[in-house]
Amino acid sequence: MRRRTLLGGAVAAPLLAACSGGGGGTDSGGRTTLSYGMWDPAQVPGMERIIAAFEKRNPEISVRIQLTPWASYWTTLKTSMRGGTAPDVFWMNAVNFQLYAANGVLEPLSGHIKADATPVDRHPKALVKLYSYRGTQYGLPKDFDTIGLWYNKQLFDKAGITYPDASWTWDDVRDAAAELTDPHRRVHGFAAEMDRQIKIYPAICGADGYVLENGRSGFGDERSIEGMRFLTDMVDRGWSPPQSAMVESVGRVRYWSEKVAMNYDLSAMAGQMYAVPALKDHGGIAVLPQGKRRATIIHGLANVVSAKSDKKAAAWKFVHFMAGREAAEIQAKAGATISSYEGTQDAWIKSMPEFDLKHFIEMQEYAVPYPSSKNTAVWENLQYPLLGAAFSGKGGIESAARTLGEQMDRALKEERDS
């Protein structure tokens, strides 16, 4: 009998302490510990600074980063969702958003946003809209990304070519690529890599084509094919390494090691480029050259709350904080990515004074949102296997693109029917 009371007391003590500590969903330490799922190691320092600022204001909540490499992030997330061990707050991208929202595993935020007057309107409209599903907001943007033209000034100087600027068209790129290619030193003018976000989609949009519109694939469209031909043609002429080479050392790495003179790449890569001494010294940035029209792809990540979390109140506090000015400024200063909060981007631009980062912000005007549907992964997975040969210098981009268009339309139809 005595033993039982003793045991009961031992169990009750921390519980009482927890109750006095603050609010529901607390752990034994009296603090609510949130897990925050993300994939980019480059952004960990910035996120840690934001978390420190958040914890200072909310001493009853602590946030623990759960870093999963990009390659396994979504598989892990989906499995942990089913198993009930998913993080309370995590990063979401446009590709996966609709699938998660449609299946009810994300916490609707509209009510909270209204109640706490979250400054949603200070974020780019297109980006905010990307994370609403059937009129309900499920995610709040934290950053955005555009694609720009990165070039190596030293290689340009050596070839005696003027640097790219806003007046450049695809013809200028082709001429420069031809001049810059030096087979003896194994230097290529351009990296026409098979990558949907940084190469294929921008080229398709630049040629006035489209990837997905009104539930139909644009890959079979003549304009889209012309955009892709701009890339494969570079491979065929030897101005770009073939895809088979770029799968073993990717275009970005070739640009870092100064084996490629021009490369399309994400603004989010600025920090990593900045860390390469040679590029900090003579790496240049320009807006994407114009094809038939001006275009780049814009995409941004959002913070979402898991519907299965048992600490939703604390999770919302964190997401609300992340969508505010203070967090955005910290993020911008950390330099890893452009924060989406209006007016805080200057800190990001100033974080790397040697780079002309303002071009990435300028391009917002004509940026096309990253295409997505409910089962984006299914039709996106069709692309690389079907386009691989054409990007390896084997030709046949026209028929490959048409086949891809047909198969993608079939996948989209299945998506609608399901």
Add this chain to the structure above:
Amino acid sequence: MSVFPATAAAKAAGRSRTSASGTRPGSRNQRSAYWFIAPLGLGFAVFYFWPLLQTLYFSFTEFGAFGGHTFIGTDNYLRVVKDVTVWQALGNTLIYCVIGLMALPIAIVVASLLNRRGLRGVSVYRALYFIPFVTLPVAVGLVWNWLYNGDFGLVNEILSWFGVDRHYWVSDPSTAVYAIGTVMVWSTTGYYLVIFMAGVKGIPQDYYEAAELDGAGPLRRFFTITLPLLSPTIFFASVICMINSLQTFDLIYIMMAEKNPAIGDTQSVVGLFYKWAFVENAQGAAAALAFLLMLVIAALTYLQFRIQKRWVHYA
């Protein structure tokens, strides 16, 4: 004096025979045997038999992305049979199987070479051959990807001494499947080597001595003594090897990047299963694919058991 141990051995043998005859069907001894195999049986039921039934059931359903499923009949099987990538993956898997079996002749030859009397450092060789097998496939894949790298890989460097042009081994569709197969053979040979070394040790030395007296050379001895007497071991190893190579996944997953143009030509059935189940949310179809792979493996294993009667000699 020399007779004494022999009689002792005979006595011991006699005793063991009487105790063996005590094990009649239904006796206490036999019942206790079931208790001994029960843990394994339980593990088998929980981890193999139950998942097998579940897979069979799920292959007739469609999954929601985050749980829940509906019964849809044989649609998944129709999808599997109609999908060209399935047939391509099955073809690739059979190629891996054939290449994977190459580990056996290599292991047999090395095992019989290491069986030479008076050879020193056998255990060192055995360890060297075995190390790749106990290395994680992920590590093996990464290292070999560096070796194969078209721009600065060691393989190209060595081949260039012989005037061979640089080549992107794992990203050219015409060589990728063989490049991966080579690594498979490299990493499994040690395992079969250990099995064959045990098998070769079991062949009485007298046969070799007698053959040598009759004037048989090393090749003759290998083909007329070693190979036939090793055939039960070879049979066991080939069944294991075939099943393992039909289930190959990890090495390919590591060595083939998503954007590799050779991906369609190297994808194995299990690789396709992974893609369907964990990337594309088609768990039902993936279950059907897994079940069909099981049938293929069962059929090929049955075939091997049928054919073994013609070439396996149980001495």
